[in-house]
Amino acid sequence: MQSRRKLRFRLVVSFALFGFGLSALFAFAALNIRTRVENQLITTSLQEEVDHLNQQVLEHSDRAPSFDIVKAFSWSDRTIYKAPLTWQGLDTGVHDVFEPGPDGRMHHYKLAVRRKDGVITFMQFDVSRDELGKQQLLFSVIGAVFVFGLLSLVLGFWLSRKVLKPVSELARRLRDFRKAGKAEPLAPHFADDEVGELALALDEYSQRLTAMVERDREFNSDVSHELRTPLAVISSTTELLQGSPDLTDKLRERLKRIERSSRQATELIEALLLLSRAERRGPTRGETTEVAKVASDVIESQRPQMRDKPLEVELIVRQPVSVNAPASVLAVALTNLIGNAIKYTLEGRVTVEVSAGRIEVIDTGPGIKPEDAERLFQRGVRGEGAGGSGAGLGLAIVRRLCDLYGWDVSMRPRTNTNGAIASIAFQ
Incomplete structure (x- = not known):
């Protein structure tokens, strides 16, 4: 550099x-x-x-x-x-x-x-x-x-300090605004010169940026509220319907799928709202989230994708792991990783392994190229090796969630056989 x-x-x-x-x-x-x-x-x-x-x-x-x-x-x-x-x-x-x-x-x-x-x-x-x-x-x-030459050097130091003093003052005020968490007008503190013009331009940019952030925040809050209401209705309705004694097994299974999808949508909304606010929030009352329990729930929610596939999914807990994050955030991340493994593995096995400070999703699918491992976490990039629709946003959301909570997510190909390994290291 x-x-x-x-x-x-x-x-x-x-x-x-x-x-x-x-x-x-x-x-x-x-x-x-x-x-x-x-x-x-x-x-x-x-x-x-x-x-x-x-x-x-x-x-x-x-x-x-x-x-x-x-x-x-x-x-x-x-x-x-x-x-x-x-x-x-x-x-x-x-x-x-x-x-x-x-x-x-x-x-x-x-x-x-x-x-x-x-x-x-x-x-x-x-x-x-x-x-x-x-x-x-x-x-x-x-x-x-x-x-x-020495006099020129001394004069250069003196002139540079005098000329650049307004620029240094502008930078100092910007740093103070960042520490204070709010922006105040800069232009009144500077003379009507080039630095004052720069301060005025920064004030205008700050106003536009603040207005845009406020609009996005209000939009996210409104969307979250408006979506949570029908999802809550769907969840309560499916719960009531499951209590009916005259339900057939096939209908009861469909109601469970609706309930799981509703819960996943609620978790996804909560996770996206945290990302939009860049807000890192832990579980309520200081509790921690058991990684193995969330992984088990995610595996159950993904079993409908395994229909008509010669595929087995196994959860191995070598060492219990707890994280200081909401279960919804962890569920969204694991849903994308485990869901992708099931989606791209046409036959064989998907193993979810919980060990010391990490969780790994190991599949026997077509695998990935080593040079594509990091690129898959970019927006709009989809993996190769299986059909299916998608916008290539799932892994990008996982990366952003992990960055928000300080986790390290990565993917790599398996060395001795086909398949890929997706892992999250909790720090």
Whole structure:
């Protein structure tokens, strides 16, 4: 996962890099311009001086020539042997010469040479001192770059804190609203700027979201109330009819199926209402729900699906397990898992096993692909291997219920034979 940098950090780094880059560019430009101007001035001055000296020698050969800023030497073609050996072969122009100076150290000289009408004139200018100044300037400029870079960093921190203070305040108020459980208008606390515009947009979004949640809550409550009433009538009516002495066994079995379906519908309504409210509710009076008992009731309610199938369903309780959740929630989850196992197993056995802290539903159906195990819990995804209708919502509801109560639901294929294993680990 790619790490996310804070906006303040990015502003500080951007400002510091901009300041450092601008300072470095300025330093480079200053040094470059200084070097170019210096070379041009030295070359022009030396050339003018050597021309002037050469002209004096031509016009007044009996007088010693005069010069101002540099050391100059003049020889003829016959006396050139008196000049330093490294100078004797130099042509007219300005040359860079490195040789020991009066102090015994190596010096860098600019040497101007003019050859004309048998007179050879040399003019020497020591640029070592100038290079020392250039080196000092370089160190000064580098130091200035780092100083300006540090100042840019400090200024970036200060500006980022000042610029982002309203954003941090907005985030703090949003966190406080989340802790308080209610939202208050944000816009009055901020100036009429970009952050204030963002706060106003958040207020409008919060109002729309609150209204939508309130409508959904009222709708869920109304639907739950309106559905529970006819279901209660169906349940009481079937209970009264079952007490009639003249009922046939076939009719009594149908009444039991109606009663079980009514109870399942009531449990499903209650579970969906809890999901819509994201409300985690335990059993009344602090009681716990026996997993094995609920599993047994679910198996009995699913037996009509086994009609005309060579299929056996077995409940194995290796260790009693109790959960702090309503029986209706657990019944909805197990009804989907056990119902799917019975639905997709055409023949063989479905085993419901209750062990330490978990329940597993093991079938001998066509099984599932390992890569499809997690995908089956998504909305609208149906399993393969058997016919039948369905919208692919059952396992998605189971996942949401388990997430609400902190349970871990999963599916995996069996390793040594056909079939699948659905399990819920209670935490």
